Amino acid sequence: MLQDQQHPQAHIDRVILQKLFVEGQTDYYMAEVARLRIRYHNFPGARDIQRDLDVILQQWDMSEEELFTRVRALHSQGKIYGKKKTGEDQEDWS
Secondary structure (H helix, E strand, O other), X not given: OOOOEOOOOHHHHHHHHHHHHHHOOOXXXXXXXXXXXXXXXXXXXXXXXXXXXXXXXXXXXXXXXXHHHHHHHHHHOOOOOOOXXXXXXXXXXX
């Protein structure tokens, strides 16, 4: 049986999740949850983070697909991470 791995960003992501639980649902935190769902999808470890991401979606009464749809819309408007669209097609996933 394989042992769970420690994700190299887990300590940083834990801080983000702690802030999210205190501050609640915002456009920024929706984008962060979507980003973390992608990061930890099928990752063999960080079960506590994966569980917290599930809890957050339950608290928000939102499916993963609904989250991704809303965040894609926010990204297309350039409203995440303080970036503005400059007229050129640019993705905001950096």
